Amino acid sequence: MVTLKGEHIYLRALEPEDLEFVHTIENDEDIWHLSKTQTPYSRFLIKQYIESAHKDIYEAKQLRLVISNYKNEPLGMIDIFDFDFLNKRAGVGVLIKNEKDRSKGVGAEALQLLVKYCFTHLQLHQLFCNISEENKASLKLFTKQGFQKIGLKKDWTFTNRKYNNEYLLQLINTNVL
Secondary structure (H helix, E strand, C coil), rough: CCCCCCCEEEEEEEEEEEHHHHCCCCCHHHHHHCCCCCCCHHHHHHHCCCCCCCCCCEEEEECCEEEHHHHCCEEEEEEEEEEECCCCCEEEEEEEHHHHHCCCCCHHHHHHHHHHHHHCCCCCEEEEEEECCCCCCHHHHHCCCCCEEEEEEEEEECCCCCEEEEEEEEECCCCCC
């Protein structure tokens, strides 16, 4: 079963050519709050990260994939993090880099592909994500893909000089034991 190729996009491993793309994303201060980043990343560190990205998910406990269109243009990133093989769960994060590519179904298709990959190849039982109460677009994206809000963490993050609530969402695969 093909899980990483969709109708309009596909998910692929990081390549050395992605250095500038990843550097731009990781150093965009407007989105640092999404990844809990506080400091910029050097090209050197990102290059090292890309060079080590080949590590098996069972070793690294994470996987970062590039969301690419069929013109081979990178549109964003989708991550599996906190991979827990024993309990068959992992966290998921999605970022579409350019505003012009958002709200066009790219994130939804990427998330569908990643969910299928996680449930088929990694045989996970559940996926989760953490989304700020104010991030309406991400909440809509994940809930449309079947993720359910299971909790609200009060004053969980401190961003832009104020405390923000954060939802915990979960998607359970009922087909895996």
